[in-house]
Amino acid sequence: MRSFLVGAALAASGASAFVPSGNNGGAVAGRSTTAARAESAPGSGVLDSLLSIFNKEESSSPTRPSGVGGGGDKFLMARSLLLSLIDDEKCFTTVEGAQKFADSCAVDVVYEDCYEPQPIVGRAAVAEHLRARALARTGGESGGRDAGFRVDKISDGSSACGFAWTWTSSDLEGLRGTTFVELNSSNQIQYLREIPEPLYKPGDLIVELLKAATADATPKPPPEYVSKTPKKANEVAKYLFNDVQGADSEEAMRFFDENIVYRDFNYEEVLRGKADVKKFIDDFSFPGITFATQRFDDGVAATCFTWEVILEGAPEGSAIKGISFYEVDPATGLITYVRDVPESGIKPPPLGKLARQFRPGVGVFSPVPIGSREGGL
Secondary structure (H helix, E strand, C coil), rough: CCHHHHHHHHHHHHCCCCCCCCCCCCCCCCCCCCHHHHCCCCCHHHHHHHHHHHHHHHHHHHCCCCCCCCCCHHHHHHHHHHHHHHHHHCCCHHHHHHHHHCCCCEEEEEECCCCCCCECHHHHHHHHHHHHHHHHCCCCCCCCCCCCEEEEEECCCCCEEEEEEEECCCCCCEEEECCCCCCCCCCEEEEEEEECCCCCCCCCCHHHHHEEEEEEEECCCCCCCCCCCCHHHHHHHHHHHHHCCCCCCCHHHHHHHEEEEEEEEECCCEEHHHHHHHHHHHHHHCCCCCEEEEEECCCCCCCEEEEEEEEECCCCCCCCEEEEEEEEECCCCCEEEEEECCCCCCCCHHHHHHHHHHCCCCCCCCCCCCCHHHHCC
């Protein structure tokens, strides 16, 4: 939750410091085998191949198990499509893969790359955007520079899903971020939001910025809610943010595992344990902030969702967008991992732009040895 607060405060104050920042280093754990099976399935493209598998499995397994822990053998369309495009087609690091990704999109797809000033709209525009990025990272038409894209975590969504990622190059890893992807009724990609980490991380300075930005806000009574105990990841997130938010921090803490790992990309260090998370929630509880969730995936063991934040009194149109990724313990339904990332108030962010020019393969000024940040931390 810290991330959306940071982004909102810095945008409202006009500050410019808040900037975002081959499957190298190990593949995401538990990858579905359907992505690999799609390579040999009949069809003219990745989506056609996956749809062939999907149709066969739907007829033999019409419902997904209701318990926490994922979909078992159930075909997860969104997750499988994204893993196939990323791992097999190299959609984020090759020109050919960029086209494969575009071919899997709806004609009117909307791609909110929050590094860019405006959304990218339409299949052709998405293809060109991904092609240009791949060429920039790999050294142009002649190539020669190693550029990888690692999926660190991915939700088990079927109609939509999200994934946490890291840019890699040779034995180094750099820029991290999160992407949310939603399919239409034809299982084409219809919407994406992608946000890279900020390279400047202001830490607790944001508390003072927020208090200053909301000093004249009028306190409101806490919302009423009916206590529930959801187990599925997407339902836990909806309950916490749509029902409980702003009402009772103790009720929220009931859903966090004792060993929760909370990665907020406006802080250098992660939060570890319920005590740190509880303190954060209490420290940032003051009037004037409206947090509005927008889109959720249907993940069971992990979920990704988008949101925006509006500060009371801020100019119209100044809402800050963000993405959150939540992972739960399959046995308990308690949250074990969180990744939050907000967009920059300035696009493209100055430091992020310079880093991509200076070290295009990794997208940061100071990369670290590959594999040194477990799970992309």
